[in-house]
Amino acid sequence: MGGEVLFIDFEACTGCRICEMVCSLHHEGVVNPAKSRIRVVGWEEEGVYVPLSCQQCDEPFCEKVCPVKATYRDEKTRAMLVNHDLCIGCRSCIMACPFEGPALDPEAKKILKCDLCGGEPRCVAFCPTSALKYLQPTSAMLEKKNSAFLRRIRMLRVKLTKPLLVKG
Amino acid sequence: MWGWAGKILKVDLGHGKISMEPLSKPFARAFLGGRGFNAKFLYEAKAWRVSSPYSPENFVVISPGGLVGASPSASRTIISSPRSPANSLFGSESIGSHWGSELKWAGYDMVILYGKASKPVYLQIEDGDVKIRDASHLKGKKVREVAEILREEVGDSKAKVLAVGPAGENLVASASLVSGFRRSTGGCGIGSVLGSKNLKAIIVRGSVGVKVAKPDELERAWEEAYHKLLESPLSKLWSAYGPTWLVKAFKENGSLPTYNWQQLPLTTPERIHFLLEKYWLKSVACTGCALHCDRYYLVWEEPFKGLRGAGIDYDFLSLFTSNMGDLKPREILYINSLLSELGLDAAQTANWISVMMHWWQDGLICEEDTDGLRFEWGNFEAVAETLRRIAYREGFGNLLAEGIFRFAEKLAERKGLPAEKLKRYIIHSRGLPILWEVRHEKGAALACFTSTFNPPSLNTELWLQCKTPEDFIGLPREVAEEFLKLKLQLPGRYEGKAAAAVFLEDCCAVYDALGVCRNHTAWAGQPLGLEELAKEFSAAMGIECGWMELKKAGERICNVERILLAKYGFDRMNDYPPPRLLEEKTPRGALLEKAKYDAMLEEYYERRGWGKNGIPAEGKLRELGLNELAEDLKGGR
Numbered sequence: 001m002g003g004e005v006l007f008i009d010f011e012a013c014t015g016c017r018i019c020e021m022v023c024s025l026h027h028e029g030v031v032n033p034a035k036s037r038i039r040v041v042g043w044e045e046e047g048v049y050v051p052l053s054c055q056q057c058d059e060p061f062c063e064k065v066c067p068v069k070a071t072y073r074d075e076k077t078r079a080m081l082v083n084h085d086l087c088i089g090c091r092s093c094i095m096a097c098p099f100e101g102p103a104l105d106p107e108a109k110k111i112l113k114c115d116l117c118g119g120e121p122r123c124v125a126f127c128p129t130s131a132l133k134y135l136q137p138t139s140a141m142l143e144k145k146n147s148a149f150l151r152r153i154r155m156l157r158v159k160l161t162k163p164l165l166v167k168g
Numbered sequence: 169m170w171g172w173a174g175k176i177l178k179v180d181l182g183h184g185k186i187s188m189e190p191l192s193k194p195f196a197r198a199f200l201g202g203r204g205f206n207a208k209f210l211y212e213a214k215a216w217r218v219s220s221p222y223s224p225e226n227f228v229v230i231s232p233g234g235l236v237g238a239s240p241s242a243s244r245t246i247i248s249s250p251r252s253p254a255n256s257l258f259g260s261e262s263i264g265s266h267w268g269s270e271l272k273w274a275g276y277d278m279v280i281l282y283g284k285a286s287k288p289v290y291l292q293i294e295d296g297d298v299k300i301r302d303a304s305h306l307k308g309k310k311v312r313e314v315a316e317i318l319r320e321e322v323g324d325s326k327a328k329v330l331a332v333g334p335a336g337e338n339l340v341a342s343a344s345l346v347s348g349f350r351r352s353t354g355g356c357g358i359g360s361v362l363g364s365k366n367l368k369a370i371i372v373r374g375s376v377g378v379k380v381a382k383p384d385e386l387e388r389a390w391e392e393a394y395h396k397l398l399e400s401p402l403s404k405l406w407s408a409y410g411p412t413w414l415v416k417a418f419k420e421n422g423s424l425p426t427y428n429w430q431q432l433p434l435t436t437p438e439r440i441h442f443l444l445e446k447y448w449l450k451s452v453a454c455t456g457c458a459l460h461c462d463r464y465y466l467v468w469e470e471p472f473k474g475l476r477g478a479g480i481d482y483d484f485l486s487l488f489t490s491n492m493g494d495l496k497p498r499e500i501l502y503i504n505s506l507l508s509e510l511g512l513d514a515a516q517t518a519n520w521i522s523v524m525m526h527w528w529q530d531g532l533i534c535e536e537d538t539d540g541l542r543f544e545w546g547n548f549e550a551v552a553e554t555l556r557r558i559a560y561r562e563g564f565g566n567l568l569a570e571g572i573f574r575f576a577e578k579l580a581e582r583k584g585l586p587a588e589k590l591k592r593y594i595i596h597s598r599g600l601p602i603l604w605e606v607r608h609e610k611g612a613a614l615a616c617f618t619s620t621f622n623p624p625s626l627n628t629e630l631w632l633q634c635k636t637p638e639d640f641i642g643l644p645r646e647v648a649e650e651f652l653k654l655k656l657q658l659p660g661r662y663e664g665k666a667a668a669a670v671f672l673e674d675c676c677a678v679y680d681a682l683g684v685c686r687n688h689t690a691w692a693g694q695p696l697g698l699e700e701l702a703k704e705f706s707a708a709m710g711i712e713c714g715w716m717e718l719k720k721a722g723e724r725i726c727n728v729e730r731i732l733l734a735k736y737g738f739d740r741m742n743d744y745p746p747p748r749l750l751e752e753k754t755p756r757g758a759l760l761e762k763a764k765y766d767a768m769l770e771e772y773y774e775r776r777g778w779g780k781n782g783i784p785a786e787g788k789l790r791e792l793g794l795n796e797l798a799e800d801l802k803g804g805r
Binding site: 047106 | 237238240266273312315316325326348349374375376377378379380383386387390391394398407449450451452453454455456457458459460464466476478
């Protein structure tokens, strides 16, 4: 097939960070979320966790801003990859990306970017709640509509209120 | 060093000194991590010489499990102290959440805190950069507020906070440590040891990570364990219902404590899931956990409109919902939020309150003793107000905050009653709460009262339907065959239970030492057994190791803890259940018989290789490579 996209349903994310663990293990051989290509940002007090990763945009900003044309598209998976031989580490792509896609390896000072694991994303294989899926864009759209609808139902059920601090 | 972070952090709060030491590899290999590290460290530091919980010489050891940060199933951190406020013994608590893995990723296998700061401080750990910072502005603040302020102060929204609440600052004997919404469990009151040291919180952020020996092999081991875990029927229950399924199941087989262990009928537990379900917003998980048994909740009805939180676990549900009579679902959630805000341990505090209710039922206390609160079963106002009074040490809460035993003694003095009469109502194992009924399950009773770690116990009923060795999920074949021969899956039998208790206690020591959540393991009927862990351990640490070796390490840990107990003056006499469990029958007619329990205990010691007084024999210690302990024991305890 090819052409699938990484679909993220943050409503289903439990914040377990297993995707960060397996991503860093698979790519870097260490277990270290700081070297993961996917990041879970969370607001524990609100119970909200959002995995952020590269969206492999059709018109990628990272490609446009790269001064040395180190960013290129993989033919098979349609993922945007970084040629580390060309990369000068200017971090322009990090600044330009609206989705926190690329990140900087704190140790090696190189750009970390999701490569969809060559078409078999490990984070998807390990996600216990299917918050991460690898789908054709059309199915992904349907999923997204589905989840938006569910969210609206829940909003009707739960009228969101101001947090109440426990009196003590 | 592979698998382990390789560093020990020592913080002298009294002098504001911070030092780091390398972790010794033979030590790490012999004791694995978490509970093992703590036990051996307490022994080496001669923990029994520490005189009181709140003296500056008392210290706290915090160790994430060996596989924490290197395996998705492992997220637990064990926190120990030589003198715990709850029972004046060495005490250990366990906390899941995200804090321990962040500490491991920051590069530490152990954090040792000693001395006493002259003013309130908090500890900031950011990889190699460790600072003791002023926390005067956090004094008296509740846990969630502390976390919010600290994250803002260090400018890192992903940093993880472990904090003590007002209960810890006010030296309450059941004060816990709270990370996020989750309390640590164990009920030893180590929160107040930190409170006495003026340490309000530890905030951690790690980006060093854990280096592993064989990444490819480890990934394969993870995948194998992960699929086994997800396919298990119990995992599906944990994921779908959270801990409420366990409450229901235990109610059905009679293991759930109700009305302070009187086991009177109660209908709430069967419906608990449906009562609470409407408030669940979503599942939340500890680091790497595929079961996500915790729930984030939001209450949208008066009087608790807007109440939110998480951290619902079995300990809390069993002891607060059924052991105290009928509480309404909204009230249960309010109490949960209150406990985590004040930093009180659920199990220990619940145990105190249910004893008070039982006294009230039998007319042993009246409104005079409780500042006008009526301790009727399921009286929410009394429970909530008591929690507040304990945490801030107001009125009768001031005395209750020192523990139910002390409260019973004082009360008996005032009323002119024998203290034993009041203390009889307290069901405990060496001063710590037990979590489920053990009278009908003899093996559970044995494990519960002999175990050197809290919360102890085993459930052989899991294997009731087992007909072939394969049916024993997560157990090595040899062990399953032996268990089948002993017919130990029949709950009412005393025979053969010692074998299961010994094996599973050793297993639990391994799980606690590696930091693996017990709900993933064979102990809870789940497929993650010693064999699977040995694979992950070998790949992560680069040490070829089979399940027998891991079990041996578990046995070593249990023996070190047992020697520690002996040093505190504990022996066989302390391995018996409290008198009520030996004398009062449950409504289903189950009772622990003293003579048969004795025989079971005898067999247990024999299988352990311990003497008749319950103290490890020299030969056993040498066999486990604990030569220095054997030498030490020669000189008498």
